[in-house]
Amino acid sequence: MSLFTPPAPGRQPDPHLAHRRATASVTVHGPDGAPLADQVVTVRQRSHDFGFGCIGFDLIDHANGVSADPDADAALAEHWLALFNRATLPFYWGRFEPEQGLPHTQELLGAARWFQEHGAEVKGHPLVWHTVSAPWLLQYEPAEIERLQRERIRRDVADFAGVIDTWDAINEVVIMPLHTKVENGITRIARELGRIEMVRLAFEEARSVNPQATLLLNDFDMSSAYECLIEGVLEAGIRIDRLGLQSHMHQGAWGRERTEEILERFSRYNIPIHFTETTILSGDLMPAHIDDLNDWQVEHWPSTPDGEERQADEIEEHYRTLFSHPAVESMTYWGLSDRGMWLGAPGGLLRADGSPKPAYDRLRRLITEEWWLAPTTLRTDTAGQVQFEGFLGTYEILTAAGSVDLHLERPGMYGVSLHPGDG
Amino acid sequence: MSLFTPPAPGRQPDPHLAHRRATASVTVHGPDGAPLADQVVTVRQRSHDFGFGCIGFDLIDHANGVSADPDADAALAEHWLALFNRATLPFYWGRFEPEQGLPHTQELLGAARWFQEHGAEVKGHPLVWHTVSAPWLLQYEPAEIERLQRERIRRDVADFAGVIDTWDAINEVVIMPLHTKVENGITRIARELGRIEMVRLAFEEARSVNPQATLLLNDFDMSSAYECLIEGVLEAGIRIDRLGLQSHMHQGAWGRERTEEILERFSRYNIPIHFTETTILSGDLMPAHIDDLNDWQVEHWPSTPDGEERQADEIEEHYRTLFSHPAVESMTYWGLSDRGMWLGAPGGLLRADGSPKPAYDRLRRLITEEWWLAPTTLRTDTAGQVQFEGFLGTYEILTAAGSVDLHLERPGMYGVSLHPGDG
Numbered sequence: 001m002s003l004f005t006p007p008a009p010g011r012q013p014d015p016h017l018a019h020r021r022a023t024a025s026v027t028v029h030g031p032d033g034a035p036l037a038d039q040v041v042t043v044r045q046r047s048h049d050f051g052f053g054c055i056g057f058d059l060i061d062h063a064n065g066v067s068a069d070p071d072a073d074a075a076l077a078e079h080w081l082a083l084f085n086r087a088t089l090p091f092y093w094g095r096f097e098p099e100q101g102l103p104h105t106q107e108l109l110g111a112a113r114w115f116q117e118h119g120a121e122v123k124g125h126p127l128v129w130h131t132v133s134a135p136w137l138l139q140y141e142p143a144e145i146e147r148l149q150r151e152r153i154r155r156d157v158a159d160f161a162g163v164i165d166t167w168d169a170i171n172e173v174v175i176m177p178l179h180t181k182v183e184n185g186i187t188r189i190a191r192e193l194g195r196i197e198m199v200r201l202a203f204e205e206a207r208s209v210n211p212q213a214t215l216l217l218n219d220f221d222m223s224s225a226y227e228c229l230i231e232g233v234l235e236a237g238i239r240i241d242r243l244g245l246q247s248h249m250h251q252g253a254w255g256r257e258r259t260e261e262i263l264e265r266f267s268r269y270n271i272p273i274h275f276t277e278t279t280i281l282s283g284d285l286m287p288a289h290i291d292d293l294n295d296w297q298v299e300h301w302p303s304t305p306d307g308e309e310r311q312a313d314e315i316e317e318h319y320r321t322l323f324s325h326p327a328v329e330s331m332t333y334w335g336l337s338d339r340g341m342w343l344g345a346p347g348g349l350l351r352a353d354g355s356p357k358p359a360y361d362r363l364r365r366l367i368t369e370e371w372w373l374a375p376t377t378l379r380t381d382t383a384g385q386v387q388f389e390g391f392l393g394t395y396e397i398l399t400a401a402g403s404v405d406l407h408l409e410r411p412g413m414y415g416v417s418l419h420p421g422d423g
Numbered sequence: 424m425s426l427f428t429p430p431a432p433g434r435q436p437d438p439h440l441a442h443r444r445a446t447a448s449v450t451v452h453g454p455d456g457a458p459l460a461d462q463v464v465t466v467r468q469r470s471h472d473f474g475f476g477c478i479g480f481d482l483i484d485h486a487n488g489v490s491a492d493p494d495a496d497a498a499l500a501e502h503w504l505a506l507f508n509r510a511t512l513p514f515y516w517g518r519f520e521p522e523q524g525l526p527h528t529q530e531l532l533g534a535a536r537w538f539q540e541h542g543a544e545v546k547g548h549p550l551v552w553h554t555v556s557a558p559w560l561l562q563y564e565p566a567e568i569e570r571l572q573r574e575r576i577r578r579d580v581a582d583f584a585g586v587i588d589t590w591d592a593i594n595e596v597v598i599m600p601l602h603t604k605v606e607n608g609i610t611r612i613a614r615e616l617g618r619i620e621m622v623r624l625a626f627e628e629a630r631s632v633n634p635q636a637t638l639l640l641n642d643f644d645m646s647s648a649y650e651c652l653i654e655g656v657l658e659a660g661i662r663i664d665r666l667g668l669q670s671h672m673h674q675g676a677w678g679r680e681r682t683e684e685i686l687e688r689f690s691r692y693n694i695p696i697h698f699t700e701t702t703i704l705s706g707d708l709m710p711a712h713i714d715d716l717n718d719w720q721v722e723h724w725p726s727t728p729d730g731e732e733r734q735a736d737e738i739e740e741h742y743r744t745l746f747s748h749p750a751v752e753s754m755t756y757w758g759l760s761d762r763g764m765w766l767g768a769p770g771g772l773l774r775a776d777g778s779p780k781p782a783y784d785r786l787r788r789l790i791t792e793e794w795w796l797a798p799t800t801l802r803t804d805t806a807g808q809v810q811f812e813g814f815l816g817t818y819e820i821l822t823a824a825g826s827v828d829l830h831l832e833r834p835g836m837y838g839v840s841l842h843p844g845d846g
Contacts, residue, residue, distance in 0.1 A: 002659075006615045174647050178688070191691070192429045195651060196658045224597050225648035228618060232655020235619045236425075265601070268614070 004234035011267045011326050013260060019326040020050065020371070022408040023389045028380050028399050028418045035384025042398040045373040047119065049392040049409070050323070051274070051330025052367050053086030056115055056122070058340055060089070063114030064107060075354050080336055083349075083360075083367055087115040088276070088332055089164070091124045091156060092132035100136045105159050112163045123332075124164045125276075126171035126218065127153045128202045130179045130186040137185030142192050145185040146201070153205040157213060166214040168244060168276065170202035174221040174229055181292065199233050203240070218244030218276050222262050230269055243269065244276040248334065250286040250293055250345055253314035259321045267327035275322055275331035282311035282357055283346035296343060303338055303346035303357065312358035315349075319366055427657035434690045434749045436683060442749040443473065443794070445831035446812045451803050451822050451841045458807025465821040468796040470542065472815040472832070473746065474697070474753025475790050476509030479538055479545070481763055483512070486537030487530055498777050503759055506772075506783075506790055510538040511699070511755055512587070514547045514579060515555035523559045528582050535586045546755075547587045548699075549594035549641065550576045551625045553602045553609040560608030565615050568608040569624070576628040580636060589637040591667060591699065593625035597644040597652055604715065622656050626663070641667030641699050645685050653692055666692065667699040671757065673709040673716055673768055676737035682744045690750035698745055698754035705734035705780055706769035719766060726761055726769035726780065735781035738772075742789055 030036045056063075059080060062073035089111055090096070097103040112122045128149060137145050157167065172179075176190040176198060190198050203215050217233065217240045219226050233240060243266060247254065254262075266273060282303045286296045322328045335341045338348035349360040371391055378386040395406045399418055406416055453459045479486075482503060485496035512534055513519070520526040535545045551572060560568050580590065595602075599613040599621060613621050626638050640656065640663045642649050656663060666689060670677065677685075689696060705726040709719045745751045758764045761771035772783035794814055801809040818829045824841055831837060 004617050004619070006617070174651060177650075178647060191432075194427050194429070194654050194658070196427070196654055221647070223646065223648055224601060224644070225646055225651050227600075228597060228648050228651035228655060231617050231619055232651060232658055235617070235655055235659045 001237045002235045003237055003239055004231060005270055013263070013321070013324040014326065015320075015324050017324065017371075017391075019411055020323065020391050021389055022392060022411050022414060023387060024395070024397075024406055024408060024414040024416060025385055025387050026397055026406075026416045026418060027383070027385050028401055029384065030401075033419070035380070036401070037380055037382045037384055039380040039384070039399055039401070041378045041380060041386045043373065043376045043378065043388050043390070044396045044398070045390060046394040046396055046405075048085055048367070048371070050371075051086040051121070051332070052084050053088060053123070053330055053332030054080060054084045054336050055090075055332070055334055056080070056087035056111065056120075057090050058335075058337065059114075060107065060111040063111040072354055076337060076350070079350060079354075079356065079360070081118050081120070083364055085120050086330055086332060087112075087120045087122045088125050089115075089122055091126065092129065093134040093152065094132045096156075097134055097152070100134070103156070105156075109160065109163060112160060116163055121166065122164045123166040123168065123216075124156070124160060126168035127156065127206060128169065128186065128198065129171040130176050130184050130190065131172070131182070133182075133184040133186050135184075138183065140185065142189050146189050146193070149186070149189070150201060150205045153202060154209045157206045158209040161210045161213075165210060165212060167206055167216065168218040169206050169215040170199055171218050172220060173199055173217070174219055174225045181294075195229060196232050196236050196238070199229075200236065200238050203238050207239075214241045216240070216242045216244040216274060216276065218246065220246035220248065220277075222266075224265075227265060230266075234269070240271055242329065243271045243273050245273060246277040247275055247318075248277060248279040248293060249314075250279060250281060250296070250343070250347070251288050251290070252285050253280050253318065255314075256317055256321045259318065260325070263321075263325045263327060267325070272329040273325075273327045274329055277334045278318065278331060279334045279342070279345065279347040280311050280314050280318065280359075281345055281347050282307040282359065286345075293343065298344065301344050301346055303348075303351055307346065308357045308359065312362045315359045316362045316366065319363065323366075323371065424660045425658045426660055426662055427654060428693055432691070436686070436744070436747040437749065438743075438747050440747065440794075440814075442834055443746065443814055444812055445815060445834050445837055446810060447818070447820075447829055447831060447837040447839060448808055448810050449820055449829075449839045449841060451807050451809075451824055453824075456842070458803070459824070460803055460805045460807055462803040462807070462822055462824070464801045464803060464809045466796065466799045466801065466811050466813070467819045467821070468813060469817040469819055469828075471508055471790070471794070473794075474509040474544070474755070475507050476511060476546075476753055476755030477503060477507045477759050478513075478755070478757055479503070479510035479534065479543075480513050481758075481760065482537075483530060483534040486534040495777055499760060499773070502773060502777075502779065502783070504541050504543075506787055508543050509753055509755060510535075510543045510545045511548050512538075512545055514549065515552065516557040516575065517555045519579075520557055520575070523557070526579070528579075532583065532586060535583060539586055544589065545587045546589040546591065546639075547579070547583060549591035550579065550629060551592065551609065551621065552594040553599050553607050553613065554595070554605070556605075556607040556609050558607075561606065563608065565612050569612050569616070572609070572612070573624060573628045576625060577632045580629045581632040584633045584636075588633065588635060590629055590639065591641040592629050592638040593622055594641045595643060596622055596640070597642055597648045604717075618652060619655050619659050619661070622652075623659065623661050626661050630662075637664045639663070639665045639667040639697060639699065641669065643669040643671065643700075645689075647688075650688060653689075657692070663694055665752065666694045666696050668696060669700040670698055670741075671700055671702040671716060672737075673702060673704060673719070673766070673770070674711050674713070675708050676703050676741065678737075679740055679744045682741065683748070686744075686748045686750060690748070695752040696748075696750045697752055700757045701741065701754060702757045702765070702768065702770040703734050703737050703741065703782075704768055704770050705730040705782065709768075716766065721767065724767050724769055726771075726774055730769065731780045731782065735785045738782045739785045739789065742786065746789075746794065
């Protein structure tokens with residue numbers, strides 16, 4: 001049965017962020033149940049609903065207590081947790097299970113639990129991909145590769161259920177059957193099964209062991225190829241929970257106009273969008289003629305003062321553009337620190353020595369100040385009420401009569417009553 | 424039910440053209456039934472199975488006996504018929520039915536019958552397209568536009584059945600929901616229905632009134648977007664009879680390597696390929712930065728002597744490349760003469776004055792000499808047999824005892840017996 005629903009007109013960005021805010025009306029009651037005027041009410045925001053994510057690859061050792069550089073990693077963790085509430089952890093098959101039958105499950109479980117305990121939801125990336133695939137797959141016939149791929153999905157999704165309930169089910173399907181750079185078992189079966197059956201395989205196996213999981217289709221191809229794939233997948237009756245759009249900008253930031261054009265096209269499918277992989281450089285750009293980013297190998301790729309100013313502006317514009325668009329539900333930055341960054345690129349928000357670049361401070365100002373309700377003290381009116389407007393997320397409301405937690409889940413008006421003995 | 428079959432490995436080109444040839448063994452018998460030795464047998468090729476096509480737009484008036492320039496058109500017709508056996512006729516909705524309810528059916532029927540009587544199969548182009556769409560559609564709501572589009576398909580496919588049994592069912596679907604240059608009713612419904620339902624609509628309506636029709640999906644987008652679309656369409660259970668690939672090369676000929684790369688990818692779907700629209704220039708190329716070819720408007724775009732030599736080489740290479748590939752079933756050139764060519768481009772095989780460019784002579788040599796069995800006289804051996812190898816197509820075999828027609832339909836060995844009184 002087709003799951004393609006007539007796409008709404010592309011949803012429009014709203015710089016006033018009405019889609020990100022709600023209003024709460026709190027009524028404080030006395031012991032006799034009557035509303036109490038002139039009472040002090042303090043409101044504290046506890047969390048964002050919006051997903052401000054980052055990869056957590058370089059905190060796996062720290063999370064497992066086996067850091068080779070404990071001080072640096074502790075500082076990195078602090079910077080990480082000060083900004084982010086979503087972590088992406090690596091499940092590249094070739095690294096997760098370099099020897100068949102010996103997956104690094106405990107190590108990743110340790111890391112995932114650490115993030116979870118520190119208030120960050122974790123996503124696993126990815127369950128199916130042709131790159132960094134397990135080399136030992138190549139010894140098998142396609143039917144056996146397919147069986148092993150299906151088994152791997154069920155095993156890992158089951159092993160991590162409750163700790164990781166969000167997965168990039170499959171990555172870069174548009175190019176999957178055409179990827180000939182490194183011979184691998186996944187391209188081999190993608191050529192036989194076709195793109196849509198590869199997507200079906202990933203989603204159906206993952207869902208079979210964790211029906212509550214949030215499953216993403218993820219791609220870097222922002223052309224109409226990805227649109228055509230999505231439409232085919234939906235017509236084939238495969239449910240996509242979230243649409244993942246990568247945005248590695250090693251060759252130059254997209255800017256608001258291009259980003260909004262992409263959002264216009266991909267918001268038409270009535271599926272919430274995750275910006276899953278953003279990189280914006282604070283150094284030289286990669287030349288435009290490089291087709292596969294992996295082809296750009298440089299000895300030394302420094303972060304520069306000019307580059308850092310540009311990066312801060314571009315990152316701020318990118319985050320504002322995404323936050324303004326009602327279809328976007330989260331955005332994940334692809335690496336906090338330049339230390340160990342993909343391709344050695346200066347794309348981190350911290351320098352290799354751990355010091356924050358301007359982009360880090362800019363983001364902290366956005367996420368924890370401009371888009372955050374500072375602790376606010378109010379006084380109830382004669383009807384015993386206070387009102388406040390806040391970003392979608394969780395709040396703690398304190399009065400002399402007690403406290404209550406409040407979740408502003410969607411735009412609109414929320415009414416809360418506080419009675420003596422609450423909280 | 425999915426019609427996606429595991430794609431075969433891309434079929435490989437064969438410069439020896441084994442896929443285009445067959446061998447016939449003819450045995451001549453005497454009145455007593457015994458084989459006759461030493462008999463003269465003459466073999467004449469009558470036609471090609473391979474489709475060597477061209478648009479027939481500029482012969483519509485001639486075919487209907489209303490030419491404004493009868494001598495020039497008669498010469499054009501002669502040049503056309505000397506090369507081609509497949510004609511594409513225009514059914515752009517906005518021109519075919521400029522006033523709602525008054526389609527140019529009789530005019531197109533006249534033209535189609537003329538081509539048919541002159542041995543050329545006719546294809547109608549296209550039944551659904553966003554460009555040159557009927558402007559009067561814009562007054563209607565989407566549901567009514569869809570109804571009119573469905574009705575238009577059924578009407579025209581039924582009116583032309585038996586004369587036109589091959590249709591570009593739908594054109595340029597990859598870009599269809601994104602085409603905003605000219606406001607039109609088709610983009611409007613494509614955005615609501617999605618690409619795959621647009622394809623289903625075109626194929627199912629056409630097939631409903633002419634179940635024998637050969638229906639093409641046609642596109643200029645040679646990227647993986649078209650692959651993703653095809654896979655989605657097949658998964659959705661929509662049967663594509665032939666895959667149409669455009670190849671307007673106003674910005675430079677593709678060359679063998681690119682053409683073969685495209686053939687490798689699109690031959691994976693087990694669907695015969697038609698190269699539906701080829702243009703190769705004999706003058707200045709269009710600059711590479713032009714994205715939509717329609718944006719290039721020049722006053723005067725001459726054919727040049729150097730350009731004509733280059734065009735001849737490039738056309739020969741293109742035709743050799745396609746003819747060498749077993750997946751290709753036909754190729755259609757997009758305009759015989761520079762007179763009235765799309766965009767005013769010097770892409771014809773004849774100059775505006777009607778004289779042949781080198782490319783015309785080069786193609787004639789290929790199609791009617793190198794890829795054609797010249798009339799051949801043989802003598803039967805002691806077993807009363809002759810053998811000949813020919814390109815797939817129809818043949819007339821003449822002996823003193825009579826004659827017989829023979830169709831070499833596929834590579835292999837054909838046996839024929841000639842008895843007295845035959846023919």
